[in-house]
Amino acid sequence: MKIATVLRNDDHTRQVDIRLREKLAASTSRSYRFLDANSQEKPDMVLSIGGDGTMLEAVHQYGFEPHYIGIHTGHLGFYADWHPDQLDEFAEALEQVDPLIAEYPTVSCQIRTKDGQLLEKWALNELVIRNASLSSLVVSVFINEQEFEHFRGDGLIISSPSGSTAYNKAVDGALLHPSLEAIQLAEIASINNQSYRTINSALVLPKHHQVELIIMNPEIMLGMDREQGVWKNVDSITCRVGPQKVKFARYKRLTFWDRVRKAFIHG
Ligand code: NAP
Numbered sequence: 001m002k003i004a005t006v007l008r009n010d011d012h013t014r015q016v017d018i019r020l021r022e023k024l025a026a027s028t029s030r031s032y033r034f035l036d037a038n039s040q041e042k043p044d045m046v047l048s049i050g051g052d053g054t055m056l057e058a059v060h061q062y063g064f065e066p067h068y069i070g071i072h073t074g075h076l077g078f079y080a081d082w083h084p085d086q087l088d089e090f091a092e093a094l095e096q097v098d099p100l101i102a103e104y105p106t107v108s109c110q111i112r113t114k115d116g117q118l119l120e121k122w123a124l125n126e127l128v129i130r131n132a133s134l135s136s137l138v139v140s141v142f143i144n145e146q147e148f149e150h151f152r153g154d155g156l157i158i159s160s161p162s163g164s165t166a167y168n169k170a171v172d173g174a175l176l177h178p179s180l181e182a183i184q185l186a187e188i189a190s191i192n193n194q195s196y197r198t199i200n201s202a203l204v205l206p207k208h209h210q211v212e213l214i215i216m217n218p219e220i221m222l223g224m225d226r227e228q229g230v231w232k233n234v235d236s237i238t239c240r241v242g243p244q245k246v247k248f249a250r251y252k253r254l255t256f257w258d259r260v261r262k263a264f265i266h267g
Helices: 011-025 052-062 084-096 256-264
Strands: 002-007 045-050 067-072 100-113 118-123 126-131 137-143 146-159 182-190 203-206 211-215 219-224 227-232 234-250
Touching: 002 011, 002 052, 011 045, 011 084, 045 052, 052 067, 067 084, 067 234, 100 126, 100 146, 100 182, 118 126, 118 219, 126 137, 126 234, 182 234, 203 234, 219 234
Parallel strands: 002 045, 045 067
Antiparallel strands: 100 118, 100 234, 126 146, 126 219, 137 146, 137 211, 146 182, 182 203, 211 234, 219 227
């Protein structure tokens, strides 16, 4: 089995990586080959060692083909099932257990610039749009080509179900189980007064719907998972459920609601 690793940049994580390689090298029933970071070969499995942020980096580096597994070098992660003190159990599971493959939906975005370019992007957690300066983001929101509202405020988040527990949660969006093929549009500090009005609730859109955001600001800040930057001359952004999903190999039963409870209620 060809394995690629993506590590958080700290000593503890590097130590966990070394220990894991030693354990898998000692396996007598399976052969594991770790690929170099710059290898052109396609891995069968990608191991993210770090946090959920490390997993986001891994999925953008390796895409939709491999299976992903996370070892969390902090607290329990939403994308990571294993702790560094469970490396023996993990190595045993790799040899003995048939994993369940959990496929998580993504957000797909088409960014249209004022000079007619069309760029395709995707996110596992979310797309975030904010004004590039501290003044308001101004956006006309269309759902399925019908004008829905005129948004004025700090920003908008379009998240996937597995991203619903991240930035989306901080703005009171709903938590969506990743078996739902949907995207969620949530507001960041909308202005609601006698001049401006938005729905002021998060909206969950099914797979066959799309949301189009017509951008009025000359410059915006765009975030797609970990990637972020200032974009000039964006005309519109259209988001829908992505055609591809990210595949996670689950070797033990830890449900999405277990993760939610452990992360937010009882650790
Ligand atoms: P960061 O700002 O260093 O950390 C963001 C935090 O979000 C980390 O604790 C990370 O967990 C956690 N996280 C990431 N994905 C998650 C998920 N699907 N469910 C629950 N928690 C999740 O940024 P980063 O590590 O590069 O991660 C990028 C993400 O940060 C973005 O996709 C966005 O969702 C999130 N973010 C959140 C806020 C907010 O809540 N106000 C603001 C900006 C960005 P780990 O510690 O395990 O890495």
